[in-house]
Amino acid sequence: MSWVAIDKDKCNACGICALRCARCFTFANEKVSVQADENCCIVCGHCVSLCPTGAITHSRMDAENFEAVGTPVHFQPDEFMSFIRQRRSHRHFKNRAVSKATINRLIESARYAPTGSNVQGVEIIVLEDGERKKKLSDLTIDFFIERGRMASEKLQTMPSGPQTPARLQLEKTVRYRDNMLKAKSVGYDPIFHHAPVVFMFHSLLETSTPKDNCVIASTTLGLFARTLGLESTYIGLLEIAARLYPPLDEAIGLPGGHEIQSVLIAGYPKLKYLRVIDRNPIKVRWE
Numbered sequence: 001m002s003w004v005a006i007d008k009d010k011c012n013a014c015g016i017c018a019l020r021c022a023r024c025f026t027f028a029n030e031k032v033s034v035q036a037d038e039n040c041c042i043v044c045g046h047c048v049s050l051c052p053t054g055a056i057t058h059s060r061m062d063a064e065n066f067e068a069v070g071t072p073v074h075f076q077p078d079e080f081m082s083f084i085r086q087r088r089s090h091r092h093f094k095n096r097a098v099s100k101a102t103i104n105r106l107i108e109s110a111r112y113a114p115t116g117s118n119v120q121g122v123e124i125i126v127l128e129d130g131e132r133k134k135k136l137s138d139l140t141i142d143f144f145i146e147r148g149r150m151a152s153e154k155l156q157t158m159p160s161g162p163q164t165p166a167r168l169q170l171e172k173t174v175r176y177r178d179n180m181l182k183a184k185s186v187g188y189d190p191i192f193h194h195a196p197v198v199f200m201f202h203s204l205l206e207t208s209t210p211k212d213n214c215v216i217a218s219t220t221l222g223l224f225a226r227t228l229g230l231e232s233t234y235i236g237l238l239e240i241a242a243r244l245y246p247p248l249d250e251a252i253g254l255p256g257g258h259e260i261q262s263v264l265i266a267g268y269p270k271l272k273y274l275r276v277i278d279r280n281p282i283k284v285r286w287e
Ligand SMILES: Cc1cc2nc3c(=O)[nH]c(=O)nc-3n(C[C@H](O)[C@H](O)[C@H](O)COP(=O)(O)O)c2cc1C
Pocket: 042, 044, 113, 114, 115, 116, 117, 118, 209, 212, 213, 216
């Protein structure tokens, strides 16, 4: 049984579907046929989207959700580049909640981010509850304090000599610990920065490109959030701790085989950046 059907009355035999998807479609003698199933079809929907006469339907996809593209959205390149350059990591937020409706719109944007082999395996935990945020933040801090303690011990046993990358890394780990302790002592949350909402993106590890999928989803959400007046920041610290610190992993409680692959905090920004920021040119090798 094919997942994809062609309405022969609507088909004009243009062959576009077979050009796009030779794995599932066959075009011969001015006729097209299809056998789409788990052997060839990744449910990308391209055939449905491309068919000029609307002859194709896919049984695994909601036909209602294939709205006509019409006139494609066109951004002015300079404007879009400015949008990219004006994105900043924000860590100070107004004391203003993000509504459920807005959060749902953000999640909807991540839904349409691409995934390797179209696996669509990205899942999101939305953290709004203050107690819950505090618990996960505290556990993350515990992890970095312990890591800092071990780094400090190791530094003391290292023979003095020229600076090495290993020593630099240990010193950085100790500084992290000290900064966290300092922040905590004044009641500041150095992990979630008191953001009203935290998005934790997770995926089964045994799937196509889990890390990329989660990062692309979080990036899509973060950029879309800007159109709604929200700003965000990636929180790699939680991601690292969740992977390496069992008490945190347990407290998060992911489905079996899943791992946190990207974390974003978001909210209405308190600070306004007045200038875009310089960056190193990217090293490029032309071939
Ligand atoms: C991280 C990642 C890796 C991908 N790798 C490949 C690839 O190696 N070859 C390929 O043809 N498509 C690749 N894709 C494209 C996906 O199959 C495609 O994004 C997905 O089927 C959804 O289709 P769409 O991008 O048209 O929405 C990749 C996508 C992502 C996000």
